[in-house]
Amino acid sequence: MGKKVAGVLGATGSVGQRFILLLADHPDFELKVLGASSRSAGKKYVDAVNWKQTDLLPEFAKSIIVSECTADAFKDCDVVFSGLDADYAGPIEKEFKEHGLAVISNAKNYRREEDVPLIVPITNPEHLDLVNANLVKAKQEGKPRPGFIICISNCSTAGLVAPLKPLVEKFGPISLLTTTTLQAISGAGFSPGVPSIDILDNIIPYIGGEEDKIEWETKKILGALSQDKSQINLLSDDEIKVSAQCNRVAVSDGHTECISLKFKNQPAPSVEEVKQCLRDYVCDAAKLGCHSAPKQTIHVLEQNDRPQPRLDRTRDNGYGVSVGRVREDPVLDFKMVVLSHNTVIGAAGAGILIAEILLAKNII
Amino acid sequence: MGKKVAGVLGATGSVGQRFILLLADHPDFELKVLGASSRSAGKKYVDAVNWKQTDLLPEFAKSIIVSECTADAFKDCDVVFSGLDADYAGPIEKEFKEHGLAVISNAKNYRREEDVPLIVPITNPEHLDLVNANLVKAKQEGKPRPGFIICISNCSTAGLVAPLKPLVEKFGPISLLTTTTLQAISGAGFSPGVPSIDILDNIIPYIGGEEDKIEWETKKILGALSQDKSQINLLSDDEIKVSAQCNRVAVSDGHTECISLKFKNQPAPSVEEVKQCLRDYVCDAAKLGCHSAPKQTIHVLEQNDRPQPRLDRTRDNGYGVSVGRVREDPVLDFKMVVLSHNTVIGAAGAGILIAEILLAKNII
Amino acid sequence: MGKKVAGVLGATGSVGQRFILLLADHPDFELKVLGASSRSAGKKYVDAVNWKQTDLLPEFAKSIIVSECTADAFKDCDVVFSGLDADYAGPIEKEFKEHGLAVISNAKNYRREEDVPLIVPITNPEHLDLVNANLVKAKQEGKPRPGFIICISNCSTAGLVAPLKPLVEKFGPISLLTTTTLQAISGAGFSPGVPSIDILDNIIPYIGGEEDKIEWETKKILGALSQDKSQINLLSDDEIKVSAQCNRVAVSDGHTECISLKFKNQPAPSVEEVKQCLRDYVCDAAKLGCHSAPKQTIHVLEQNDRPQPRLDRTRDNGYGVSVGRVREDPVLDFKMVVLSHNTVIGAAGAGILIAEILLAKNII
Amino acid sequence: MGKKVAGVLGATGSVGQRFILLLADHPDFELKVLGASSRSAGKKYVDAVNWKQTDLLPEFAKSIIVSECTADAFKDCDVVFSGLDADYAGPIEKEFKEHGLAVISNAKNYRREEDVPLIVPITNPEHLDLVNANLVKAKQEGKPRPGFIICISNCSTAGLVAPLKPLVEKFGPISLLTTTTLQAISGAGFSPGVPSIDILDNIIPYIGGEEDKIEWETKKILGALSQDKSQINLLSDDEIKVSAQCNRVAVSDGHTECISLKFKNQPAPSVEEVKQCLRDYVCDAAKLGCHSAPKQTIHVLEQNDRPQPRLDRTRDNGYGVSVGRVREDPVLDFKMVVLSHNTVIGAAGAGILIAEILLAKNII
Structure with missing residues (x-):
């Protein structure tokens, strides 16, 4: 062996x-x-x-x-x-x-x-x-x-950036990005994690440090390795503005994010081009034949009430990310719903x- | 009598x-x-x-x-x-x-x-x-x-516009507005309403017609009565762009909304000015001495994890609206969390x- | 004053x-x-x-x-x-x-x-x-x-004994008593109380010490003050056998108990006599005119799917106890469902x- | 093929x-x-x-x-x-x-x-x-x-009888049997099944026809095939008395039952003998090498807070039944908690x- x-x-x-x-x-x-x-x-x-x-x-x-x-x-x-x-x-x-x-x-x-x-x-x-x-x-x-x-x-950064990467590769930089998250309780661990009295018939509209993590980490993950490969260069605030609002909800596993984004390059692609780009994306791990790599990296769902945590979180054993409701956004260019398994691809x-x-x- | x-x-x-x-x-x-x-x-x-x-x-x-x-x-x-x-x-x-x-x-x-x-x-x-x-x-x-x-x-429009009105009155028009809602199941009635299998350990990221209602109704409610008082003039798409993303969550009563907004007039007011404006607002119904009018129309909460539906939805018997987490938004001007009682002020x-x-x- | x-x-x-x-x-x-x-x-x-x-x-x-x-x-x-x-x-x-x-x-x-x-x-x-x-x-x-x-x-003892007292007063001793409880999370406090991961989409079929408390406390509460008023005499194991099975469930307030009981004196009363006895009961606190005493001590519900915690727990501000589904029991004499507000009458x-x-x- | x-x-x-x-x-x-x-x-x-x-x-x-x-x-x-x-x-x-x-x-x-x-x-x-x-x-x-x-x-009958069969085979007839069920919502289907407003922060202490089904079906399943193999002979009411109390709870899959039982033959076995009997049981389907047969038919859990639906319902892909908290019962002989997967072994x-x-x- x-x-x-x-x-x-x-x-x-x-x-x-x-x-x-x-x-x-x-x-x-x-x-x-x-x-x-x-x-x-x-x-x-x-x-x-x-x-x-x-x-x-x-x-x-x-x-x-x-x-x-x-x-x-x-x-x-x-x-x-x-x-x-x-x-x-x-x-x-x-x-x-x-x-x-x-x-x-x-x-x-x-x-x-x-x-x-x-x-x-x-x-x-x-x-x-x-x-x-x-x-x-x-x-x-x-x-x-x-x-x-x-x-x-x-964990909530992972679900957010997963569909952004193929979009940036194909359509160029994203200049504005917002996400409102509905995050699962498993992300808070269990000793004791979130008290049940806080989550039953309730929403906690705050997760300590989480919004800052999303806003900062996105700029590093979408940033580039320096020429000499010695450091990661963050995207600057001029290149991308990111805003997150984080909520804890009564879901065991699976973070749902309602995101909106605007491309730097205008006119923006069509909804169908965005969806096709996401569908076509094959992550490097899959190309490398990695054991746990998702067969389908981004699942684009067409039913109007999906993705849902209970039904969709285990796609590709939790390594695949589901995207639904891709549509035009009256304020930015596009809005969509992203679901990722927080304890798998997020941890x-x-x-x-x-x-x-x-x-x-x-x-x- | x-x-x-x-x-x-x-x-x-x-x-x-x-x-x-x-x-x-x-x-x-x-x-x-x-x-x-x-x-x-x-x-x-x-x-x-x-x-x-x-x-x-x-x-x-x-x-x-x-x-x-x-x-x-x-x-x-x-x-x-x-x-x-x-x-x-x-x-x-x-x-x-x-x-x-x-x-x-x-x-x-x-x-x-x-x-x-x-x-x-x-x-x-x-x-x-x-x-x-x-x-x-x-x-x-x-x-x-x-x-x-x-x-x-x-119902979800009501919670959204309640804090906007005093802001518009004091700081002028809002040009961009986004809301991501986390809506209670009571809004769907009970015959049969939302099936439990859809809401237990789950989120439904879609409510039929709801996003369109919010985006349209906001423009009417914030619009003005015509000079001759014969009709309500909607705000135009040039005046305000509104974008809504609606979710059904496992909450019995109380719609939570994560909203962001940008004022037309720049520079925008400070966070403290926004909060003070909301605190100071007294609705006409209160001035008229109406029996059910809230004593405090907008409750501005300072704890960072509020408002929460279970704890805050019954303020002023459900006629008061709670606003928390007022803060600057990297993409628009401000973001905040709004909670309103969907079967009271929303219905x-x-x-x-x-x-x-x-x-x-x-x-x- | x-x-x-x-x-x-x-x-x-x-x-x-x-x-x-x-x-x-x-x-x-x-x-x-x-x-x-x-x-x-x-x-x-x-x-x-x-x-x-x-x-x-x-x-x-x-x-x-x-x-x-x-x-x-x-x-x-x-x-x-x-x-x-x-x-x-x-x-x-x-x-x-x-x-x-x-x-x-x-x-x-x-x-x-x-x-x-x-x-x-x-x-x-x-x-x-x-x-x-x-x-x-x-x-x-x-x-x-x-x-x-x-x-x-x-708290779970309170809900159990409340309907027993009038029955014992009218029909004589209860010799066998079983209860299976479905207890609310508020009974566990909130620092941190029950972790949410333990209660979402789940049941905890155990509450430390609770079954023993129910089995023992029932014998004291239904026992009598000694002649000289110096001590409470417990009912003996020969007089009453009590068996409890306790579960924690995803309910915020209100303990539901499925109870069965057998009277010492046979033949037992009819279902209607049991219900009438419960309906007629007026607690001493009410007779004394105490401020918080329930107007109706025991609410006997006739709908077959009641009592329910969300709908019935606040009867008489939580000081009244609701009893439903009173019916004959093939094993003991009667079975019924009892609901009490655990933080009010139970604490x-x-x-x-x-x-x-x-x-x-x-x-x- | x-x-x-x-x-x-x-x-x-x-x-x-x-x-x-x-x-x-x-x-x-x-x-x-x-x-x-x-x-x-x-x-x-x-x-x-x-x-x-x-x-x-x-x-x-x-x-x-x-x-x-x-x-x-x-x-x-x-x-x-x-x-x-x-x-x-x-x-x-x-x-x-x-x-x-x-x-x-x-x-x-x-x-x-x-x-x-x-x-x-x-x-x-x-x-x-x-x-x-x-x-x-x-x-x-x-x-x-x-x-x-x-x-x-x-479905709820299945979980109940599964542990009874080995006990009856080894220790003789059960004369008294009670079960209080905490049943999952998936048992009610999804068109529309249980309305969410009935199950969030709530218990429904009634499932139409369910108690009668449990009480009757148990007598048939534990009954014997007639000599000429032409019919199933039910156990009579003299042989076994069964009493069920059924509740619908906020669990997606997995029926929990708190059961008590009394053997006809006295003295009853010890708790350890009961547990050993359950552990040793190998169902015929396993002996026949059936593809879906559970490797372990009855899982006897020793932790005092198990079985729990979320953690234990998928044992042996849902074909195994979990039993916990086997202990003496002050009223009958034994009490225990049984968990079965209602859509697998129960449907x-x-x-x-x-x-x-x-x-x-x-x-x-």
């Missing part, structure tokens, strides 16, 4: 549990190390975790002894997936990187570093060339193989697909 | 039931006639209705014998509230008007007639002067007192307050 | 907030002291509390400076309502009692003390005679007026009504 | 859609005929159906031309699955039987016929011998192969597994 060795940081948490599910029976990776807090370290995983997934805890993971989150414990890992809470991720992920480890993190801590790729794997895998360039350079300079951190984007699943791309590109 | 005599059309339906609740113990009106379909006519109301309100069916209404929806049956009414379904409202309301009756209707059928006021009572009661002008003219010409129809606006309650205004203005 | 002075312990919590709402504009009590943890003490209440009620924080309470939970701070109170968490209630309530204060507590800590009445105010107010007897005795012995603790029953509201009864009986 | 030819009656309905999903890529059956009302007949299935499943409409089914529900249209089918509404199922299924067709029906119409097996496939497949005996007899008598109807049990899925058993037994 030539499987790569994988580890998971924050293994008992919500994101960590999903990493484990996605790595069970994975053709490319073998999960060997599970790291969690001192409270859990030393215990069998089955005894340390409060498993809250709809799929059963995989047999292979039950008896793994939970490690402390130290680089030493993960030293044999070809790739480490981090589901650590932002409160803890900072120093741990940094230590891992300094010890030459490859970290793919769901935490927000390093997303804004200019030399850290912020990746939606169906959207901007080309930003991973920054990592590759670093590896090549170190090799050329005879230095030891450097570690690196790759950040998974915020743990994105990490797995990033690793598959790294493998396909021989970066790990 | 100098109470005005009131009747309700469509008395067994969702809106009709709420009219009855609001008219129980009302200081100005005495509900005497209940009209419904032939299936119900002739029965005691208590036997005809499938009462589905959280308040008990008022005693006084139980033994009223349900009438057919004919002008003759309502001929003694000073005001008739119509909760009729759009499928039936057209000819019935027309007949009532032709027989000199005063009809306040929740149906959409006549909203787009230029000589029919489309009223949000806390927002554009001045449009009722059209009706008064007609009455005066008929009197001067020695003609019999004419009947009239006044339309209640669509039956609006009808009652309109009638109270008519009474205060001696129109009925 | 001859209002009694009231205080609230645990004033920032879920139960404490409801005590405050119920005491606003109360004709008998004036709320003057609010106690909370050291974290809150010294602050204005409005600054200390995260107010999460659908009614607004009453004006009078906003500027009250929060006290520490010491007997000294409450020394002028004629009655103290405790919404303290069980983790803190033990020593604090004991200290208050020892300092001669009258404590009505929602905490479970002293419910099982044989000299502490466990009260559902519409059901067993006669157990309060224990307190009175103590006061009389102390007076006769020339001792200082003793303090006392009265416990409010568990804070019960405390207020108990205080009103104490006042009516000149105990405070 | 030796696959048997299958047809589906009521193909556009809720149950019909699930039959289609379960028959896609089935190793034993090839779905060739889809029958629906005249309104749909003649259209391609994709154009006739309002597909509301979370899985996509299988490609193979899209272009099938919908047939009328006539025996002639289904004459080549080895087995016909009926998802017809009870309003239509009666004469259609009878005609099919009379034309020699094998019908497995989810409708209630023939469940109470003494020569029609009422089957929960993991529980009483031995009742299918009635059908076989008929076929053998016809063959011996030189008569044409007779058609037959087999009924799928009511369409049961039909498929019944057909697999028929195939394994050479009945089709």
